[in-house]
Amino acid sequence: MSSPERGASFRDLTVGAFVDQLASAEPVPGGGSASAVAASLAAALVSMVASLSEGRPKYAEHAELNAVSIATGRRLAARFLDLADEDASAYAAYALAMKLPRETDAEKVFRRTAMSDAARGAADVPLATVEACLELVAAAESLVGRSNPNAASDLDVATLLGEAAARGAAANVLINLPSVDDETYVGEATDRVMRLLDSIEEISASAHAQVRSGGSRDPIPA
DSSP: OOOOOOSSOGGGSOHHHHHHHHHSSSSSSOHHHHHHHHHHHHHHHHHHHHHHHTTOGGGGGGHHHHHHHHHHHHHHHHHHHHHHHHHHHHHHHHHHHHTSOOSSHHHHHHHHHHHHHHHHHHHHHHHHHHHHHHHHHHHHHHHTTSSOGGGHHHHHHHHHHHHHHHHHHHHHHHHHGGGOSOHHHHHHHHHHHHHHHHHHHHHHHHHHHHHHTTSOOOOOOO
């Protein structure tokens, strides 16, 4: 989770302002929002690399891939910024639930239910971040060896940053699950996030190895 009341979207802040907020004693933003913003930067790198290759005869055979990658990168960059805000809202809901009265048995039951529901929401948001990170690293990996080699290190950064963002978001999923009173959901969410991380790490490692070997790879199947 990460963040109570605030008016503006994180997308409206300068980089410096966001970093200053992150460094402050306020719980807004926190690790969940930071992970989503990091993933947004990685997605922007995917779009940048594809843009550097778009329209150049040398990469004509990969023109469609690069065009799709530009759109994918921009879409994901925007989605991750939305998730940064959603993480903030999820924290606010949980913080509000914690403040509910608990004097009577009925109040205690209501508060416990509200906290469980809010914790589930606070787990759902970073889980969505991890899911989007899988698409992100796959998009970055697909460009290695099929885009401007001068930007290969940028793809490496995109996959590594995407993996780090996924790990951070996954940590936020797992920290919230113990507060959810739904064993079926907890089990399914745990399995889902671990499987996603395994896939992300595998793709990221593949991209990293390809970049280090000069970007060589098999051609795209017909």
